[in-house]
Amino acid sequence: MSEFKIGQREVENVNILELKGYLDAHTAPKLEEAFQNLLKSQRFRIVVNCRDLSYISSAGLGVFMAFIEDVRNGKGDIKLTNMSPKVYNVFDLLGFPLLYEIFKDEQEAVTRFFDRAK
Amino acid sequence: MARPRSSPPSSAPVPAEAESAESRFENAALFEFSTVINSSLELPFILSHILLTIMGKILSTRGMVAMAHANGKFTVEMVKGFPQTLRGKSVKIGTVTRTAFEIAALDPRRHAWVKFFREEGVTLVLPLVIAEKTIGVLGFGGRIAKRKLTAREVTYLRSLANISATAIEKAHTINELQRVNRQLDQKIQDLNTLFETGKEFSALLDPERQIRLLELSLLGRFLPTRYLISLRDGPDMKIVASKISGQMPQGELLATLARISAPVRVADIVVTGTVDVREALIGLGMTVVVPIRLQGESRGQILLGEKMSREEFSQTDLEFLSSIGNLAIISLENARLFKEAIEKQKLEDELLIAREIQKGLLPSVLPEIPGFRMSAANISSRQVGGDYYDVLVLPDGRFIIAIGDVSGKGPPAALLMANLQATIRALVPLDLGLSGLTGRVNDLMCENTGGNKFVTFFWGTIDPRTKTLTYVNAGHNYPYLLHDDGSFARLDRGGMILGVMKTAAPYEEAAVLCRGGDTLVLFTDGVSEAMSTRQEEYGEERLEGVLRDAMSGTAQEILDAIHRDVLVHTQGAPQSDDITMMVLKIL
Structure with a gap:
């Protein structure tokens, strides 16, 4: 069975989700739950670090789509970082760079929240 | 050059x-x-x-x-x-x-x-x-x-x-190479998605999760600005997931959409009926309609609005949508059938328990009535039913025999039958006489049924000293008092069936004298109306024939003879109703 884990941290008041393993139809509910919890506690500044994400499927991508509006309505954003070329290819293939800011590095994404604030 | x-x-x-x-x-x-x-x-x-x-x-x-x-x-x-x-x-x-x-x-x-x-x-x-x-x-x-x-x-x-x-x-x-490569990547991604969601769909048995998975897969694959998924729910289409602006589409539009049998771009829809589907879909901001079909039947639709990338929906996209929709519906259907099977099993288990309880309400051992030999049987059909028989011993040495049939079948009939028994047992000690008791039982049953169920009921008091049977027949199949010369009397006096309206006129009470060699036969319509495979009723005439042939036997022998003959008549046809009989042989 595919393995998927989510680590959570906070950096400068930005919530970092670290994805690890396979984000697919089977594991997508875990990410849904993580987003739901963040939204419930009104935490809208989210950086998803994909360093250890080895695979993402359409259902996994769908989770980002399902929450982005609520997050942005809360004056926040979901930013993506540290993707492997393979994972980036999937994001790119389905047109995600149009809608999401994707960074090479987590700190860049975190800083970006404060660029905007200024 | x-x-x-x-x-x-x-x-x-x-x-x-x-x-x-x-x-x-x-x-x-x-x-x-x-x-x-x-x-x-x-x-x-x-x-x-x-x-x-x-x-x-x-x-x-x-x-x-x-x-x-x-x-x-x-x-x-x-x-x-x-x-x-x-x-x-x-x-x-x-x-x-x-x-x-x-x-x-x-x-x-x-x-x-x-x-x-x-x-x-x-x-x-x-x-x-x-x-x-x-x-x-x-x-x-x-x-x-x-x-x-x-x-x-x-x-x-x-x-x-x-x-x-x-x-x-x-x-x-x-x-061009990059374009083809990308197309190939896209195809691989699509195949992966179908493979993986298909696997997950069938692993899930919760329709809500299955629909959510379909929704997420569509969101991730197409980044649609708007979408709507509807599924058949009985005769109507029900919206199960959506993101649209404005008013939700109503019944008529959904019904018209259900007639679209192949994936189509909204711009290409040819309007034929009274409802301008194309206009309505454009109003909803939808770009493609993909029917979800199972065994040639429309079971739902996927509607998608423009992609956020503003790219057009390709033929490949439509094919992908069709595939994932069909995968989803097969799994949803399987989950539904599975749930149905479980519920049916549960219901059957419960009915089995109900039947056991009901059996327990009937007398397990018949009391000995001096000068009488009695046999009784209740052969239930597959369902719990509303047949009832009882024998009560009164403190003064008399006995009460009773037989009844609650209209309908299943748990409601069984409940009412239990209720009838409890009522009788509670009222009998009151010294009201059989007619007065029947009136009270009827009033109570009326209150309990609300008038939409009824009971045919016969009961009588046997005094072993005088061999007298005093009875009231409330609309029940007339019992037989068979004499040893083959002639018989039908016990038909009494009044209205129980549970329809409150007692207005008192029930008539009648008395018959039983002589040695007589046979008293009480039965429910499970006997007289037993159906053959050719939809022919067993009938009272045939019953009377068996009674005459078997009347020299014991109570049990007579009862068995009737049951056997009913089985010969119905041979092969499933038993549609409870069969209940009481046979009393007077010594």
Whole structure:
């Protein structure tokens, strides 16, 4: 069975989700739950670090789509970082760079929240 | 290679060292040009650089490039100095020489396309040829120097054109390769998605999770601005997931949508019925409709709005949508059937328990009535039923026998039967007489049924000392009092069936005297109305025949004879109703 884990941290008041393993139809509910919890506690500044994400499927991508509006309505954003070329290819293939800011590095994404604030 | 007539050799001789200096300069320029346009795969950049370089070289203020298509037409893709309206225009060009030529020197009667260039103000055309194939043409106009090109200039332009053609072709090929590669990646991604969601769909048995998975997969795959998923729920379509602006579509629209049998772009829908589906869908912001079908039947739809990327939905997209929709519906259907099977099993288990409880309500051991021999049986059909029989011993030495049949079948009938028994047992100790008791039982049953169920009921008090049976028949099948000479009496006195309306007139009470050798037979309509496979009722006439044949036997033998004969009649047909009998033989 595919393995998927989510680590959570906070950096400068930005919530970092670290994805690890396979984000697919089977594991997508875990990410849904993580987003739901963040939204419930009104935490809208989210950086998803994909360093250890080895695979993402359409259902996994769908989770980002399902929450982005609520997050942005809360004056926040979901930013993506540290993707492997393979994972980036999937994001790119389905047109995600149009809608999401994707960074090479987590700190860049975190800083970006404060660029905007200024 | 043919020399173009339009560019005769330059008449002025050029000094040798000047010529070699110019030649060095030209070589360096060509080299730099080649380096620049080969450094990029961006066609607009390459075309732009080609045009600007040549315009600079021949001192022209206008340039354009038209690229060849498979149908022999050339379409203008970039203009500089020419009006922007020229972009996108097409012209069919026959064979052209591979060198530069002036439009003025060509005869429009021989080459129709010459007219096009003349009208647009193109004076010089430079074909882009690679491997004998013209892949495009460069056109220039508004040259400041009106003189003709020198042979040297033409040669130089040809070099530029050759380098340009190679660079364009290379960019084209690589772009095409990347496009195909991407398409392949997309296909792989789609197949992966179908494989993986299919697997997950069937692993999930919760319809809500299955629908959510379908929703997420669509969201991730298409990034739709709007969407709506509806599924059949009984006769209607029900919206199970959506993101739309404005009002949710209503029944009639959903019903009309259900008639769309193949994936279609909203723009291509042909409106036939009274409801303008296309208009309604455009109003909802939807771009494609994909039916979800199972065994040729419409079971739902996926509606998607424009993609956020603004890309059009391709045929591949529609096929993917169709596949994932069908995968989802198969799994949803399986989950539904599975749930149904479990619920049915649960219900059957519960009915089995109910039947056991009901059996427990019937007397397990019949009391001995002095001077009488009694046998009774209740053979239930598959369902719990509403048949009832009972024997009660009264403190004064008399006995009560009772038989009843609650209308209908299943748990409601069984409940009412239990209720009837409890009522009787509670009321019997009251000294009201059989008629008065029947009236009270009827009143209570009326309150309990609300008038939509009824009970046929017969009961009587047996006094063993006098062998008298005092009875009330409330609409029940008339019992038989069979004499040993084969004649019989029917016990038909009493009143209305129980549970329909409150007792207005008292129930009639009647008494019969039983003699030695008589047989008392009580039964429910499970006996008299037992159905054969040919839908024929068993009937009382046949019952009477069996009774006469068997009357010399014991109570149990008579009862068995009736049961056997009923089975012979119904042979093979499932038992539709409870069969209940009481047989009392008077000694």
